[in-house]
Amino acid sequence: MxxxxxxxxxxxxxxxxxxxxxxxxxxxxxxxxxxxxxxxxxxxxxxxxxxxxxxxxxxxxxxxxxxxxxxxxxxxxxxxxxxxxxxxxxxxxxxxxxxxxxxxxxxxxxxxxxxxxxxxxxxxxxLKGLSAHYLLHDSFKAKPGDHLLVHAASGGVGSLLVPWAKRLGARVLAVVGSSAKIERARRLGADEVVDASSADFVAHAKAFTDGRGVDCVYDSVGGATFARSLACLRTRGTLVSFGQSSGAVPPFDVLELAKRSLFLTRPSLxxxxxxxxxxxxxxxxxxxxxxxxxxxxxxxxxxxxxxxxxxxxxxxxxxxxxxxxxxxx
Ligand SMILES: NC(=O)c1ccc[n+]([C@@H]2O[C@H](COP(=O)([O-])OP(=O)(O)OC[C@H]3O[C@@H](n4cnc5c(N)ncnc54)[C@H](OP(=O)(O)O)[C@@H]3O)[C@@H](O)[C@H]2O)c1
CATH class of the missing domain: 3.90.180.10 (Medium-chain alcohol dehydrogenases, catalytic domain)
Known part of the structure; x- marks a missing residue:
């Protein structure tokens, strides 16, 4: 039965x-x-x-x-x-x-x-690990030396995405939402960690790359971060918008991408x-x-x-x- x-x-x-x-x-x-x-x-x-x-x-x-x-x-x-x-x-x-x-x-x-x-x-x-897999191998193919920004880096997906990105040879700027999560992101292997509750992650992304901007942002926070995530990218950089834990991403003018020939993808596992x-x-x-x-x-x-x-x-x-x-x- x-x-x-x-x-x-x-x-x-x-x-x-x-x-x-x-x-x-x-x-x-x-x-x-x-x-x-x-x-x-x-x-x-x-x-x-x-x-x-x-x-x-x-x-x-x-x-x-x-x-x-x-x-x-x-x-x-x-x-x-x-x-x-x-x-x-x-x-x-x-x-x-x-x-x-x-x-x-x-x-x-x-x-x-x-x-x-x-x-x-x-x-x-x-679910979280298979997602980390395709995000790093398909949505943006992370290579040695790439500079990546990972939001919610101490969370479920983030805790697999960060060490996997390090294994692929990327440099990782981890963004966390409180000081209590900084240590975990460090232990995961992030090169640098920003507490977004007290610091500007866009400025950190620029400093992390000598002013150039990161190659890719992995953004699962959505509404609260989307526009600033775009601002973190280098010319021809990629925003992988894969979630919206803070709320939906507001309507978006695709001409924003033309300003620096940016790539945007919104994938699903x-x-x-x-x-x-x-x-x-x-x-x-x-x-x-x-x-x-x-x-x-x-x-x-x-x-x-x-x-x-x-x-x-x-x-x-x-x-x-x-x-x-x-x-x-
Ligand atoms: N598209 C796909 O294929 C796919 C697959 C798997 C997961 N996802 C997405 O990946 C994200 C992470 O999923 P998860 O299950 O591993 O969850 P999680 O990262 O463990 O939890 C969500 C985290 O989002 C951050 N956050 C920022 N603003 C928030 C707000 N206003 N309310 C709640 N959380 C907020 C928090 O981290 P901080 O406090 O550090 O900011 C929170 O811990 C989700 O957006 C999920 O939908 C997408």
């Missing part, structure tokens, strides 16, 4: 604040053809979960949030090859539905975990892991760098799944660093 008495999920009952996340019983059918049922050991919490919950991204309530988790395969639907019951697997995938003790999802979205990566590490790093070979290659690279110590994916905080609301409150309050988890039991 699909579920047992302890099974539960979180439901986003309507668009709104963290209080709209409520626990509900879970009734799960057997997996359909091409699907597997996964019992979750750990569930990743991501800022995209906030966008869907708040209504910034359209979602039809009620729904179960969450795009990232790791656990154990419990049952195979018809026609599934390459996985067996008992395999440890992880995913960063649509549709939403990870805030649950178990779920069914397409086998093609799962990657099998190597022995070196725990379920908790995978749930901390699949889903377009970079849709093809199975891309998903596998990126996951293999991520797991290798976790295993050799280049990257670390330890949760800095976790909550029981039933307390998803508290996890969202913490993430939105800017109190968290690194990756945070929900634990089903």
């Amino acid at each position: 699909g579920s047992d008495a302890s099974d539960m999920r979180i439901v986003c009952a309507a668009s709104g604040g963290p209080e709209v996340l409520v626990p509900r019983e879970l009734e799960l059918a057997s997996p359909e053809a091409g699907e597997v049922r996964v019992r979750h050991d750990a569930i990743g919490v991501n800022y995209i979960d906030v966008y869907l919950r708040s209504g910034l991204y359209p979602a039809q309530a009620p729904f179960t949030p969450g795009f990232e988790a790791a656990g154990v395969v419990e049952e195979l639907g018809a026609g599934v090859a390459g996985l067996v019951v008992g395999d440890r697997v992880a995913y960063a995938a649509t549709p939403a539905g990870a805030y649950a003790t178990r779920r069914n999802l397409a086998a093609a979205r799962l990657v099998r975990l190597p022995a070196s990566v725990s379920c908790a590490q995978a749930a901390c790093s699949m 889903w377009d970079h892991v849709d093809a199975r070979d891309e998903l596998e290659t990126r996951a293999e690279d991520l797991f290798r760098l976790l295993a050799d110590g280049t990257l670390s994916a330890e949760a800095t905080a976790s909550w029981p799944l039933v307390e998803a609301r508290a996890a969202h409150e913490a993430l939105q309050s800017r109190a968290t660093t690194g990756s945070i988890l929900l634990l089903p039991s």
Whole structure:
């Protein structure tokens, strides 16, 4: 059968604040053809979960949030090859539905975990780490000597993006939102750290590059930083705008880019892991760098799944660093 008495999920009952996340019983059918049922050991919490919950991204309530988790395969639907019951697997995938003790999802979205990566590490790093991968290899191809500015550098994605950029030989100016986060950004390997609550990151970007401007800005903060991120760039530099934790980027005049022949891209992870070979290659690279110590994916905080609301409150309050988890039991 699909579920047992302890099974539960979180439901986003309507668009709104963290209080709209409520626990509900879970009734799960057997997996359909091409699907597997996964019992979750750990569930990743991501800022995209906030966008869907708040209504910034359209979602039809009620729904179960969450795009990232790791656990154990419990049952195979018809026609599934390459996985067996008992395999440890992880995913960063649509549709939403990870805030649950178990779920069914397409086998093609799962990657099998190597022995070196725990379920908790995978749930901390699949969505954020695969994002760091494409941001550094596709949105802007970071090379030795490139000067990069990374916003929210002590956050979930930032904590993987910064050491990965260093591994690729780039120089990294890390921007953090409070003095409490400076030390973490330094430990991640950033060459310089700016606390944007007390200093002008545009001036720092110029000083960091002897007045030239950085080659690329990775901006996930959005509305509050977008215009100033453009000001940090060198002529022909690239702004990778990949999130909006401070709110949506306001309407933008494309002629702003013409002033210094700037590049602007607004990418999404889903377009970079849709093809199975891309998903596998990126996951293999991520797991290798976790295993050799280049990257670390330890949760800095976790909550029981039933307390998803508290996890969202913490993430939105800017109190968290690194990756945070929900634990089903
Ligand atoms: N496009 C994609 O493919 C993709 C994939 C993954 C993630 N993302 C984006 O990457 C970003 C980071 O995601 P994450 O899950 O790892 O979250 P996170 O970085 O752990 O948390 C968000 C951080 O944003 C900063 N921030 C600045 N202004 C804020 C505000 N007004 N309210 C809340 N936070 C604010 C805070 O860091 P400071 O206090 O240091 O400023 C906060 O800790 C999000 O924007 C997410 O949407 C995009």
